[in-house]
Amino acid sequence: MQRARDFGMTSCHTCELLLRVPSHRHTHCPRCGAKVHVRKRNSIGATWAFLLAAMLMYLPANLLPVMTTVYLGSGQPDTIMSGVIYLFINGEWPLALIVFVASILIPLLKMIALTYLLISVQRRSSFQHRQRARLYRITELVGRWSMVDIFVVALLVALVQVGSIASVYPGAGARAFAAVVILTMLAVMSFDPRLIWDEKKETGDRNG
Amino acid sequence: MNDLEPVQRPERYLACRECDGLQRLPQLAPGQRARCPRCGARLARNPVGGLDRLFALNVTALLLLVLANAFPFMMMEMQGRLQSTTLIGASAALYQAGMGELAVAVLIATVVGPALIVVSMLYVLTGLRFGWRAPLLRTVLTWISHLVPWSMLDVFMLGVLVAFVKLEGMAEVVIGPALYAFLALILVSAASLSAFEPRLLWEKLAREKL
Numbered sequence: 001m002q003r004a005r006d007f008g009m010t011s012c013h014t015c016e017l018l019l020r021v022p023s024h025r026h027t028h029c030p031r032c033g034a035k036v037h038v039r040k041r042n043s044i045g046a047t048w049a050f051l052l053a054a055m056l057m058y059l060p061a062n063l064l065p066v067m068t069t070v071y072l073g074s075g076q077p078d079t080i081m082s083g084v085i086y087l088f089i090n091g092e093w094p095l096a097l098i099v100f101v102a103s104i105l106i107p108l109l110k111m112i113a114l115t116y117l118l119i120s121v122q123r124r125s126s127f128q129h130r131q132r133a134r135l136y137r138i139t140e141l142v143g144r145w146s147m148v149d150i151f152v153v154a155l156l157v158a159l160v161q162v163g164s165i166a167s168v169y170p171g172a173g174a175r176a177f178a179a180v181v182i183l184t185m186l187a188v189m190s191f192d193p194r195l196i197w198d199e200k201k202e203t204g205d206r207n208g
Numbered sequence: 209m210n211d212l213e214p215v216q217r218p219e220r221y222l223a224c225r226e227c228d229g230l231q232r233l234p235q236l237a238p239g240q241r242a243r244c245p246r247c248g249a250r251l252a253r254n255p256v257g258g259l260d261r262l263f264a265l266n267v268t269a270l271l272l273l274v275l276a277n278a279f280p281f282m283m284m285e286m287q288g289r290l291q292s293t294t295l296i297g298a299s300a301a302l303y304q305a306g307m308g309e310l311a312v313a314v315l316i317a318t319v320v321g322p323a324l325i326v327v328s329m330l331y332v333l334t335g336l337r338f339g340w341r342a343p344l345l346r347t348v349l350t351w352i353s354h355l356v357p358w359s360m361l362d363v364f365m366l367g368v369l370v371a372f373v374k375l376e377g378m379a380e381v382v383i384g385p386a387l388y389a390f391l392a393l394i395l396v397s398a399a400s401l402s403a404f405e406p407r408l409l410w411e412k413l414a415r416e417k418l
């Protein structure tokens with residue numbers, strides 16, 4: 001299949017109008033007014049920047065308490081993982097599994113996936129384009145679900161304010177955790193999936 | 209394909225936004241969608257019901273949004289004291305606990321994001337449907353797509369479920385009326401997003417010279 005780029009053209013990322021765009025320059029889309037580049041600008045650099053920042057925040061996000069429950073005067077800090085364990089030992093294992101996947105597994109896998117995609121693109125890999133494209137799509141789709149723990153903290157903080165009996169306070173881990181989710185989402189948005197295909201050697205599949 | 213045709217008749221072609229594969233714009237019957245044969249990304253769709261359905265869904269979403277925000281959706285009783293929270297209340301609690309930036313993130317994900325999407329959709333659709341040359345029509349239509357990933361009502365719903373289970377152990381938890389509006393809103397929003405194909409709106413906008 002031929003690329004739009006081979007014709008000196010690009011789809012406007014906002015309205016999808018096919019335009020002639022000189023490579024390494026930009027043009028303004030006549031239909032929607034967006035600035036159009038052949039590829040997202042600084043895609044690899046920006047994605048790395050967001051990704052490395054997310055990796056840095058991943059540690060405090062998991063090590064620091066996301067909230068502290070003060071019950072009858074004694075405080076109990078909770079990390080993401082201890083929250084999962086709490087659900088598990090209380091017999092809520094389906095929910096424990098969901099939170100574990102959403103809060104611990106997804107951010108981790110997302111960062112691994114992005115690292116792999118970035119390195120494979122930078123090494124001009126021509127390995128498994130379709131699978132890598134699918135990996136990107138999944139990464140894009142699941143990322144927001146990691147935010148669930150932040151919402152749980154917000155809800156508990158809002159509801160459990162029973163003066164001296166029981167109160168829940170948000171912890172610094174929540175801040176770091178939200179940063180991980182937002183930074184990985186920004187990393188995914190900065191990555192241009194078309195880069196995966198740019199090195200593909202066309203071997204006689206001009207089947208339009 | 210003819211090697212010059214895409215350049216001469218660009219309106220008949222489409223480049224996949226995920227792999228840049230150039231292909232003929234597929235002619236889709238209502239309800240059909242096309243995937244890119246090379247990378248598998250969604251290429252185009254032709255939502256059933258067109259703009260009218262999208263408009264109706266967003267009017268419904270607006271009503272549900274008001275209901276979901278106006279009433280508490282979760283109440284808890286502990287030692288005879290009743291505590292309840294609204295959508296905005298969850299963000300406000302974080303703010304009061306000294307986590308301003310976290311409060312802003314939660315507010316965007318649960319209140320501002322969803323509301324902006326619905327209001328912007330209605331604004332753009334009113335312009336398109338009634339041929340009203342609304343100011344900033346292009347800007348508003350552009351930002352809808354950017355807002356979508358940051359609106360997280362569905363994720364928040366999962367959070368409500370987890371919080372419910374965690375609280376059940378220590379107190380009496382009651383679901384408030386807003387939660388039902390909230391559930392309906394999630395379904396209507398999902399339907400609205402799957403009926404939202406920006407390319408068609410841009411085409412109409414250009415056709416009608418708005």
